[in-house]
Amino acid sequence: MRRYVEGDENTLQCEIRRYSTGGIVMRWPGLGAQEHDSWFTCALHHSQERFVITTFLRHTPAGGDSTQWIHVGDRDLLSTSAVMAVLTTTPVVHAGLLKDKTLHCQFFVDHKQANVTVQWWFQRRGERTKLFTHSSRTGHSEGKGVSIRGLSNAGNASLKLPPITQASEGTYTCSVLVPPLYASQDNILSIMEPPRVSVNVGPSLALTLGSEQKVSCDAQGYYPLDVTIEWLREPLDSSFIPEVLKNILFSSHRHHQDGTFSLSAFFLLQPSLDDSGYKYTCRVQHQALLTPVRKSFTLTVTEQDSTLWYISVFGFIIFMIGILVWLIPQLIAAKRNSARKMY
Incomplete structure (x- = not known):
């Protein structure tokens, strides 16, 4: 068993059970087996879901009824042989959409030319479908992927899946039968597609006092549905705790044809001079991400240039004077023409 197990005792969970052959009495083909053997299973689970291995332990008692459980006392020492093991290193699988994935399943038997039947089943929403079966005795196979x-x-019974879609999500069970022993391992596949995050402004934003800017953060192409989007206002000095903005509006979740979702969070930025130099950060959290995604920009706020204001006013005055200079002669000439017509 140690050949296939990784990790120390703090990461392993071990469970030993009696195993019933269901009334089937037959001699195991391995060395030293008898019709009246007693059977146990030893299941080792890695706490971080790195593997699950089930090993069959054979004990040959001195006589006794093979149809009855042998009595095992608290201090009894049983000598057993590990004769068969079924292993998966993918008990829990997270896969992205349209990605290729192989579900691991492998078995080991203590004798050659064993009579082995391998099957793969898929269960989703209460429906169970056979994906593959193979019998070493007949050489007959159905299905594909193995x-x-x-x-x-x-003994590699790993199953190669077609490109992942939403319909691929579910439980895949690899079963191995070597009479009278039967074991199965579940491979639970869930789709995890991380969001693509973007904001509608660059890394720096300059605004004049009194102006405003709509700022939007978009999270696109994620699965499953749950996502958290926050806008933070934080000084450049990282020793201060960032402020979570409250005046945020959210779009509705948009569902795309490939099964993924999108969401936008936006607000209207009407800065004061005190906001200048602050960093605004969109922080997105999703279960497909190991750490939140952050997209930031730094804000600069300036007062309106008074020089430009004076130039504008002065230009307006010159323009009005020019109009008056042009209009006054026209009015005088018109008045003279009117007087001549009267005489």
Whole structure:
């Protein structure tokens, strides 16, 4: 068993149970087996879901009824042989959409030319579907995704899945039958697609006092649905705790044809001079992300340039004077023409 187990005792969970052959009485083909053997299973689970291995332990008692459980006292020492093991290193799988994925399943038997039947089943929303079956006794196979050569040479019953879609999410069960022993391992596949995060402004934003800017943060293409978007206002000095903005509006969740979702969070930025030099950060959290995604910009706020204001006013006055200079002669000429017509 140690050949296939990784981790120390603090990461392993071990469970030993009696195993019933369901009334089937037969001699195990391995060395030293008897019709009246007693059976146990030893299941080792890694606490971080790195693998699950189930090993069959055979004990040959001195006589007794093979149909009855042998009595095991608290201090009894049983000598057993590990004769078969079924292992998966993918008990829990997270996969992205349209990605290729292989679910691991491998078995080991203590004798050659074993009579092995391997099956893969898929269960989703209460419906169970057979994906693959192979019998070494007949050589007959149904389904696809498992290498027959790998089965024969190394007991490798791993299943290669087609590109992942939403319909791929569910429980895949690999079962191995070597009479009278039967074991199965579950591989739970869930889709995890991280969001693509963007904001509608660059890394720096300059505004004049009295102006405003709509700022939006978009999280796109994520799965499953739950996502958290926050806008933070934080000084450049990282020793201060950032402020979570409250005046944030959210769009509705948008559902795309590929099954993913999108969401936007936006607000209207009407800065004061005190806001200048602050960093505004969009922080997005999703279960497909190991750490939140952060997109930031630094705000600069300036007062309106009084020089430009004076130039504008002065230009307006000059323009009005020019109009008056042009209009006054026209009015005088018109008045003279009117007087001549009267005489």
